[in-house]
Amino acid sequence: MNELDLFLFFALHNLSGQSALVDGLIVLVGQYALYLVLAMLAFFFIRALQQKKISQVYGGVSATVVALIARFGVAEVLYALFQRPRPYVAFDISHLLSSSAFSFPSGHTVFLFALATGMYGVHKTFSLILFGVAALVGVARVMGGAHYPSDILAGAVLGTLIGGAGIIFLKKITKH
Numbered sequence: 012m013n014e015l016d017l018f019l020f021f022a023l024h025n026l027s028g029q030s031a032l033v034d035g036l037i038v039l040v041g042q043y044a045l046y047l048v049l050a051m052l053a054f055f056f057i058r059a060l061q062q063k064k065i066s067q068v069y070g071g072v073s074a075t076v077v078a079l080i081a082r083f084g085v086a087e088v089l090y091a092l093f094q095r096p097r098p099y100v101a102f103d104i105s106h107l108l109s110s111s112a113f114s115f116p117s118g119h120t121v122f123l124f125a126l127a128t129g130m131y132g133v134h135k136t137f138s139l140i141l142f143g144v145a146a147l148v149g150v151a152r153v154m155g156g157a158h159y160p161s162d163i164l165a166g167a168v169l170g171t172l173i174g175g176a177g178i179i180f181l182k183k184i185t186k187h
Contacts, residue, residue, distance in 0.1 A: 027155060116162050129178045
């Protein structure tokens with residue numbers, strides 16, 4: 012797996028540094044798409060409140076809380092356990108994206124996949140958009156040198172599992 016992980020990392024990372032436009036897109040998606048998702052989420056809540064769709068508001072808040080727990084709870088514990096250096100640190104290579112945290116798993120993908128999974132039962136179309144953005148962010152973070160593909164895959168799997176389990180748990184305890 013390690014050889015495949017490194018092969019895929021360098022194949023994607025080597026696409027950076029070739030064009031200012033591509034590099035700009037990598038940074039835009041890899042670093043700032045998360046803010047777009049938060050703006051979309053705010054719009055979702057405003058619209059649901061205006062339309063008095065309280066169950067969508069409740070479901071959206073639940074999905075957001077679960078995604079935050081996944082990112083700032085589970086992902087942080089895994090950073091501490093694995094302490095995997097980021098690729099740009101391990102290989103002393105150029106990078107477009109940086110962070111002081113460890114590499115495994117990708118916190119961005121944990122959060123985004125947990126949110127997308129949690130939103131699936133609330134609003135399928137919005138959820139599918141979130142899954143697409145999550146995948147693009149993951150690829151951009153590899154291209155930008157901040158993650159290995161296995162970090163992204165682990166983040167996607169963890170986010171999906173935690174998002175699904177969290178929503179099931181919240182529905183059981185609230186009987187909603």
